[in-house]
Amino acid sequence: MISSLALLLLQGASTLPQPHWPSTFVADYVSDDKHTTGYYASDTSPGVGASRITFEDGSGDHLCSYYHTKTPCEQLTTGGFRYLYFPNLPDCCKCCTYATGSYLCGGPVGPRWMSNATGNLIYEGKEVILGRACHKWGIQGIFPTHMNYYFQDVETGLPCGLDGYNYLRTPDEPADDQYLFKVGSVNLTVPHSTFDVPQLCKAARYCGGKVCAAGPDVRQFV
Template sequence: MYFLLAISTVLAQTPTTPVWPNSWTVPFVEDTYSIIGVNQVSGTWYYDYTLGASRMDRSNGRYDMFCGKNDWFGFFDTPCTHLVNNGIRYLYYPQLQICCNCCSQADGCGVIMPTWLQNATYVGSQMYNGTIPSYVWLMMGNSPNIYQETQDPTPLNRKPLELNNGLADRFMLPGVWNTTFSNTVFNVPTYCNSKYMCDTSSFCGQVRGSGGKSEFLKYLKG
């Protein structure tokens, strides 16, 4: 009887799995890990699932798996943006006005689904950075992925705090989650051409060749 009561108590305390709003923007700080250590960049993330669009601006794309492993861009510092629009993931370097087609929705390079964490396992609660009560979730991939969010019974009322992709990178989301912004941020720059593909030896080329089933893209729509 006590055992059944304990299980019921645990189940009653398990929150509903995370769900993202259909539209939002948030600033982020990202740590990426490599043989030369930890590299940190700042940026802004825009997302609109209804439009099938997303955009991620990084202050420096050198250490990003996609932006840096594309031609010579891993050898110097320059901003880089991922932009998903009309089923195509573009990489563009705004200071240089260089742009290429990384991969398509058919490759798995579309927009991540708001329910991508629906199969996550609830780990428990803790104080994030010692100050914010958070829910902690585990999403298994090639390595454990840990997602933390603020606490609320209703998933859409929660805010993301951190996404730690194991040995790859760590997104920290210390800013305000804003659900109102102009969709002009998803406009494709005039210097982009969907026919100009990112380098075939780049990570984009590998994703196109493998059907987009990488650790980074497997939860994406498409």
């Protein structure tokens, strides 16, 4: 027989808000940690699997800043590759692949990361993000002593933003992957053209260096 205390605990757990990451959406963001703005687009529906993050200035991003600073940058993840695209220079290179090779990078973030299959998702209450109340979850990532966070609008259930631990070259140079979505900017319809690979990137070299791969089987990351 279930005790009264256990029953109350079960009832309490069932009433906790549930996180939801849309399979397709685009939103304008601001990032205090990266000191820039841009848009975050994702489509992980069957047959697509792509994301695009633009930075008005990529100087505060771990990947972009290794190659160029004080210029716009885009991270385009599609077709098995993550491209770094600098439209104003212009320049483009393949940072890594999530399809083949030994140096695999993460593909587009989809709803599965909110499934809590490994028990690493913790509800932490509410927080105000850009003037609206949002639910907050902590997610244990690859850095055991640093949590990542997801925020979801209390009223609409749409994403408010995310904040993933990161830094530029060393931990003394914090540069979290923080994207706080502007109120009213989240759209669940994303044109397929959003994820088109620029012509310059189609035959692009591998980026190389210490933050990206020099080839599908060459890992230089430190």
